[in-house]
Amino acid sequence: xxxxxxxxxxxxxxxxxxxxxxxxxxxxxxxxxxxxxxxxxxxxxxxxxxxxxxxxxxxxxxxxxxxxxxxxxxxxxxxxxxxxxxxxxxxxxxxxxxxxxxxxxxxxxxxxxxxxxxxxxxxxxxxxxxxxxxxxxxxxxxxxxxxxxxxxxxxxxxxxxxxxxxxxxxxxxxxxxxxxxxxxxxxxxxxxxxxxxxxxxxxxxxxxxxxxxxxxxxxxxxxxxxxxxxxxxxxxxxxxxxxxxxxxxxxxxxxxxxxxxxxxxxxxxxxxxxxxxxxxxxxxxxxxxxxxxxxxxxxxxxxxxxxxxxxxxxxxxxxxxxxxxxx
Amino acid sequence: xxxxxxxxxxxxxxxxxxxxxxxxxxxxxxxxxxxxxxxxxxxxxxxxxxxxxxxxxxxxxxxxxxxxxxxxxxxxxxxxxxxxxxxxxxxxxxxxxxxxxxxxxxxxxxxxxxxxxxxxxxxxxxxxxxxxxxxxxxxxxxxxxxxxxxxxxxxxxxxxxxxxxxxxxxxxxxxxxxxxxxxxxxxxxxxxxxxxxxxxxxxxxxxxxxxxxxxxxxxxxxxxxxxxxxxxxxxxxxxxxxxxxxxxxxxxxxxxxxxxxxxxxxxxxxxxxxxxxxxxxxxxxxxxxxxxxxxxx
Numbered sequence: 236x237x238x239x240x241x242x243x244x245x246x247x248x249x250x251x252x253x254x255x256x257x258x259x260x261x262x263x264x265x266x267x268x269x270x271x272x273x274x275x276x277x278x279x280x281x282x283x284x285x286x287x288x289x290x291x292x293x294x295x296x297x298x299x300x301x302x303x304x305x306x307x308x309x310x311x312x313x314x315x316x317x318x319x320x321x322x323x324x325x326x327x328x329x330x331x332x333x334x335x336x337x338x339x340x341x342x343x344x345x346x347x348x349x350x351x352x353x354x355x356x357x358x359x360x361x362x363x364x365x366x367x368x369x370x371x372x373x374x375x376x377x378x379x380x381x382x383x384x385x386x387x388x389x390x391x392x393x394x395x396x397x398x399x400x401x402x403x404x405x406x407x408x409x410x411x412x413x414x415x416x417x418x419x420x421x422x423x424x425x426x427x428x429x430x431x432x433x434x435x436x437x438x439x440x441x442x443x444x445x446x447x448x449x450x451x452x453x454x455x456x457x458x459x460x461x462x463x464x465x466x467x468x469x470x471x472x473x474x475x476x477x478x479x480x481x482x483x484x485x486x487x488x489x490x491x492x493x494x495x496x497x498x499x500x501x502x503x504x505x506x507x508x509x510x511x512x513x514x515x516x517x518x519x520x521x522x523x524x525x526x527x528x529x530x531x532x533x534x535x536x537x538x539x540x541x542x543x544x545x546x547x548x549x550x551x552x553x554x555x556x557x558x559x560x561x562x
Numbered sequence: 563x564x565x566x567x568x569x570x571x572x573x574x575x576x577x578x579x580x581x582x583x584x585x586x587x588x589x590x591x592x593x594x595x596x597x598x599x600x601x602x603x604x605x606x607x608x609x610x611x612x613x614x615x616x617x618x619x620x621x622x623x624x625x626x627x628x629x630x631x632x633x634x635x636x637x638x639x640x641x642x643x644x645x646x647x648x649x650x651x652x653x654x655x656x657x658x659x660x661x662x663x664x665x666x667x668x669x670x671x672x673x674x675x676x677x678x679x680x681x682x683x684x685x686x687x688x689x690x691x692x693x694x695x696x697x698x699x700x701x702x703x704x705x706x707x708x709x710x711x712x713x714x715x716x717x718x719x720x721x722x723x724x725x726x727x728x729x730x731x732x733x734x735x736x737x738x739x740x741x742x743x744x745x746x747x748x749x750x751x752x753x754x755x756x757x758x759x760x761x762x763x764x765x766x767x768x769x770x771x772x773x774x775x776x777x778x779x780x781x782x783x784x785x786x787x788x789x790x791x792x793x794x795x796x797x798x799x800x801x802x803x804x805x806x807x808x809x810x811x812x813x814x815x816x817x818x819x820x821x822x823x824x825x826x827x828x829x830x831x832x833x834x835x836x837x838x839x840x841x842x843x844x845x846x847x848x849x850x851x852x853x854x855x856x857x858x859x
Contacts, residue, residue, distance in 0.1 A: 290671055298705065299693075305708055308708070370594075383608060386790075389834070400824075445854065496701075535707055545701050
């Protein structure tokens, strides 16, 4: 509809000033209409670009320039107080890859992703599938499972830290059951998995909602058809639910991987990266390097590495995501 | 026959349940009993941290380590001590100010841009949209260092504006609102144009009201996001008087942990979780719909 108005021939008629005399009759009528429409069109463009000007400046200043700036800083030795910031090429990157703490944070981040993403997806999908099988209290269950997702990560991290204390309630329960108390967050081999557990606990609700919506979009017909063909409930799940849910699963995987690649808040609040850097993540490393030891150059180099990893993940997953499932 | 029926118990249909009614009933009863059992077990895991948080916050130091869920006598004074002994009140107010301004700005600008991108044809529209969307790919961590360097040059460190500025317009909100604006009929907008309404009038008096439930969803999601955001406020605020509640909570807890004053920490956690729970209880529908919509698009 708009396009019709925008491209009315009247507009070009209104614009032609030296008109042939023969069309005098038409011209007397045209300036009015043409004038009004031209005005409208001009006003509309003014409105469009007027609305967009401020936001575009905002995105340029707050998103685009900082990225370029980040790349710039990553090639410099940039101590925050020193007046000159010499260009050092790839020295920051080279030194990062010789830094055992950074390499450790890369490895830990890999663990966060490799353990966390499947854990989160399976847990979310399981809850969604169970919710599909019940009728009474469904909304109630859905609500309660969702609550952790909206609560403050910092607060929840401290609650988990308290629960998993040496003499906290988790060990209290283990002792009551006659089992050995566990070191939980104090153990370099266990702590990362408890942090992952806390992260999964907090995002089950989100995954559940996404899966519930996805499951509702699968036509009942397919299940009925599969059943008539003799499919049991496992093979219905394997051959109907999973393939048709594929786009939703991949969406969830993308979101979850980006989330786990950026592990920070829980790590900082539950262990501070310890014990012995066993839970340190890339983002925590960046935070410490930039805002504790103020080595902005090295920290920026680490953000560039993180950026490349996230980009690669997203592009790879979107490629897979693009494969459409035929109904 | 029985196979058709078992499809019914999975999908919730009762298609052709005539034949083997008894066994099907038993089976579906078993399935739903197991489902309830598993869901309830999960429910306990989801709820326990909250219960333990509230329980601990109401205990006395003597019973801090006891395993009982219910404190002998709820020590409400713990909360009094929290608010008098620490700036938790200030932090809540700070969070509230920041969240309200961010929400207002996001809802205004994102809806406006969503409307422009959905309902107008103009040069460079696609480029602009792709540019805005592509900023979603950049992790915040990459931006915080430049933001901080800018802010320290411009004197924005430790100010409300400093906390606020990165979140005044969001690509996510634009994406969301564009989806909803597409559903607004163009004929309606054109009718208003023919009646002589100005473009601003159409935007605020026709387009905005038509998508008000989507705006509500965006508002709530933005408010929650702002209330919980941690890494940027952590970096940009430096004095206790400027902390938002997550930053204050982290600061307060790491200061207190050596004296093992978990009661106060749990009272603080409760205080920082409760306002959100209230928001959630009131706006549950919008929140859940918003997440489900964005998840699928």
